[in-house]
Amino acid sequence: MERVLHGYGTIGNDNPLSSAYDMFVDLPQTSYDPDKVKFYLQRAGLTELKVPLAVSETPYAGATDAAVLFKEQAAQVGIEIDVIKLPEDGYWAEAWNMEILQADRWSGNLNADVMITQAYSAAAIESQYNVTRMNDPRVEKLLVEARGEFDAVKRKEMYGEVQRIIHDEGGAIIWGFGNFIDATSTKVEHGELSGVAQLDAARAAERWWFSS
Numbered sequence: 001m002e003r004v005l006h007g008y009g010t011i012g013n014d015n016p017l018s019s020a021y022d023m024f025v026d027l028p029q030t031s032y033d034p035d036k037v038k039f040y041l042q043r044a045g046l047t048e049l050k051v052p053l054a055v056s057e058t059p060y061a062g063a064t065d066a067a068v069l070f071k072e073q074a075a076q077v078g079i080e081i082d083v084i085k086l087p088e089d090g091y092w093a094e095a096w097n098m099e100i101l102q103a104d105r106w107s108g109n110l111n112a113d114v115m116i117t118q119a120y121s122a123a124a125i126e127s128q129y130n131v132t133r134m135n136d137p138r139v140e141k142l143l144v145e146a147r148g149e150f151d152a153v154k155r156k157e158m159y160g161e162v163q164r165i166i167h168d169e170g171g172a173i174i175w176g177f178g179n180f181i182d183a184t185s186t187k188v189e190h191g192e193l194s195g196v197a198q199l200d201a202a203r204a205a206e207r208w209w210f211s212s
Contacts, residue, residue, distance in 0.1 A: 003069065004062035005178050012174035014167045016106075016116055017159075020177075020195035023112035025160035027167050037077040050080040051101055058091040059105040060178060067103060070175075097131045104131065108180075108196035112159045113147060120166055132171035139165055187211050 001009055010018065017024045041049060055067040064085060071081035086095055095102045109115040117124065122140055124130035139162050146158040166172070180198050190208040194201035200208065 001176060004066045005176060008179040008181055009176050010179075012176045014170065014172065014174045015163050016120060016166050016170075016172070016174065017112055017163055018108075018177040018195075020108060021112050021115070023156050023159040025156070025163050027164060030167075032073070034077045037079070041078060046078075048078040048080065050082060052082045052084055052099065053101045053103070054084050054086055054095040054099040055103040056086045056088050056091040056095075058088045059103045063103040063105075066175065070173075097128055102131075108194075108201075110196065113143065116159075116162055116166075117143060119172075120162075120170065134166070134170050136165060136169070 001007065001011065011029070013027060013029055015027055041047065053067050053070070055063050057063055064083075067081070067083045071083055074081045096104065106115070106119060109118065116139070118129050120130060120132070120134045120139060121143065122135045125133055125135060142158045142162050146155050149155040149158060180195065182199055187210060188208055189211050190200060190204070194203070
């Protein structure tokens with residue numbers, strides 16, 4: 001977190017939602033367990049594994065450093081990560097949704113349903129945004145039920161279960177969430193800032209004003 005995001009971020013824990021979402025559920029942190037990794041490699045009949053990882057700085061600044069750190073951690077359990085540095089120009093067309101493993105980035109979305117539906121639903125496979133190809137009937141059922149649930153507590157429980165399923169069984173490695181960092185001035189005022197995207201969800205021109 002310090003090396004890649006310079007301290008401006010939080011641990012992802014393979015959860016598709018950050019704490020900026022009101023439906024976020026704080027799941028138990030997955031611990032680094034080399035012995036468990038070796039166990040599952042042996043069960044698969046493998047003593048080692050080599051996986052290519054496509055990366056560039058296009059997804060986010062520091063993506064290459066993150067890939068190198070991932071490579072160093074994986075090497076300790078017999079997994080060789082072949083970091084393939086691609087040109088910045090054309091990265092999305094050449095790597096995203098095409099490579100076995102690639103650096104990726106999702107900006108904030110309006111709410112939990114939009115985020116999960118866009119990236120982890122069956123419909124998102126057809127739209128090619130679901131790069132992990134996750135297609136879980138439990139997730140589909142919970143998303144539909146949560147959209148029609150007016151009780152906020154029950155709705156959060158449903159989205160919490162979706163987060164748990166993706167965390168435990170999904171194919172995304174979500175290591176962290178970077179903060180949006182905007183420069184401000186005493187000459188400009190604003191209300192509560194949105195965490196969806198840069199510059200107050202790109203609404204600074206609409207919602208900020210000059211100090212009187």
